[in-house]
Amino acid sequence: MMANTVREPARDIPVIAEPDVLVAGGGAAGIAAAVAASQAGASVMLLERWGFLGGTLSAVTLGGFCGVWTVTPERLIPVVGGLFNEFADRLKQRDGITAPRRWMKVASLPYDPTLVKLVSDEMLEARGVDVLFHTWVADVLTEDGRVDSVLLENKGGRFAVRPRVVIDCTGDGDVAARAGAPYELGSGGITQFGSSMFRMANVDMQQFGTLSRDEISQRLETVVNEGTPLPRTMVALYPHPINGVVHLNATKVARNDGRPFDLTDPRELSEAERVGRRQVFLYESVLRKHMPGFKDARVVDIGAQIGIRESRLIRGDHALTADEVLAGVKPEDGIACSAWPVELHGHGLKTVWKFLEDGEYYGIPYRAMTPVGLRNVLVAGRCISATHEAQASVRVSATAFAMGEAAGLASVIALQHGGDVRKVDVRSLQARLRSQGAILELAEKQRESTI
Structure with a gap:
């Protein structure tokens, strides 16, 4: 009878870096988080399992950025700004995006997935982010609710990184889950269906x-x-x-x-x-x-991998709900906006769409990015704390950029408090986001803008 376990010998793991901020995952949220933290003065390392950045944008090859605008019959009104605008501008300079494409009650921005890889490199190089490609998160060592070390695997073997703050942008919540944060897998184990693009x-x-x-x-x-x-x-x-x-x-x-x-x-x-x-x-x-x-x-x-719409939903201090999404709730601790409808890829031949009112949007609370039981970890992107239906809205790419930028700035503020993400002054975070062009609310003047 074959043994069903083996014992791995104890070994000393070399520590290769001790950055202020470790960003796991180089997709839309990870790119924005790393750039935001680095340009705010933190030393930042980003881990990416592919040999390029962009995540779902480039590895899955999405065809368009979703979540950029709230839509009326006459206008497209931006609800995401900040670093997303820089990213889109860099693509535009290389003829990497086309005009917005309206359909149903939404609009998306078609782009070239291959150029995303180059533009992402340029943005992170410009901020001095230390990027490690072809590297997986193998395990996490925690102590008293704090991630002490993240263990990595790559062609060189197994290594450790000891960050002061970790931002989990893996999409699947790999770091938070391995660190012990509670999570749900979709709704009762049933997620949205994936797609090969x-x-x-x-x-x-x-x-x-x-x-x-x-x-x-x-x-x-x-x-x-x-x-x-x-x-x-x-x-x-x-x-x-x-x-x-x-x-x-x-x-x-x-x-x-x-x-x-x-x-x-x-x-x-x-x-x-x-x-x-x-x-x-x-x-x-x-x-x-x-x-x-x-x-x-x-x-x-x-795409180099299947498109994953939903997997682990990390449980945070607040779970965004579909009622909040569809009612356009703007929480006091809002750190990003979204107007994308609830887009459910479930059973049947058609996708279920639940739209917000024309020109409406909702706010994403900071509390949805703070995992229960962890003091120095933030999550950003499609694995944030949300219900199954709410996640079907908040998961899209432009919104992930906005969440990542907020997480990056929040991590730098947390450094002033020993890395404790719950000691972040959200009003200060909001002020810094606004000063950098992020959109946290729409003034009447913005509602009158037209694209």
Whole structure:
């Protein structure tokens, strides 16, 4: 009978850095957190498991930034500013973004995922952030509710970093969970479905441009009714800044029993990747046959990993709720804004959308970023403290930038109090965010602005 455990010998782990702030994860939230903390005077190390920054923006290859604006029939009104504006401006200088794309009651900003990698490097290099690529968080050592050391694994072996404050921007809440913070996996273990994102080239953009989102969905519904087992008919097709290229958010990966995969489980994640790739090429064949402009198009790229909408929701001092989102609640400790609807990728062929009132927005409380039981840890991005439905709104990319910027500045303030994130004066944090162009509320003048 084989033993089901082995004992790892005790060993001394070399400490390679003792930064003021350690940022785990280099996606939208991590980029903003690292930049904000570093330019505020902290020494910052950022860990990233890929060989590039951008996270979901570049590894999954999202087609557009979501959450930039609140929308009325006449206007797009920014609800995210600060470092996101710098990021978008850098992309614009390299022809890496296109004009805003309106659909339903929202708008998104199409971008080039490859340029995200370069622009992210430039932003972090400009602030002197120490970036360590191809590195995983292996474990966390805590003492009295404080993260003392984060253990890393990479090609060089196992190492330790001893930060004063940690910002968990891993998306899955890896640091907070390993440090003992409580969390939920979606709603009762059921998360939103993931998607494999892909791009197709050689699309006739003139023909494609004549189709509305509803018309695209109607064509795919006809295909399903004729017997092709597409998992999803409400899809998002974004024109890429390169002519003839379209980004597709179309797949929906599920287990054989129809339930979403647990994408924190290595075996389920592995199977989800395989299922996603099969779906990508199913959509390619359908689009080439049934969608105007796609007759000669081919898949040219699939995201380096499946797109994960939801996994661990770290329990914080406050959990953002769907009622707060849809009512446009502005908490006193708000550190970022969002106007993105509740966008639920659940069972069925269509996505469920619950929209805010036209021109409305809500605030994200600082308390949603402070994990229960941990004194020197903040979370930012899609793993913040929120209910299943609220997370379906707050998880989007532009909002993650805003949360990351707030977490980065908050970490520097916390350094003045021994790294204790609950001793941050939120009013002071809000004032510093506003001074750097972050949007925490909309004045009437801002509501009159038009894009």
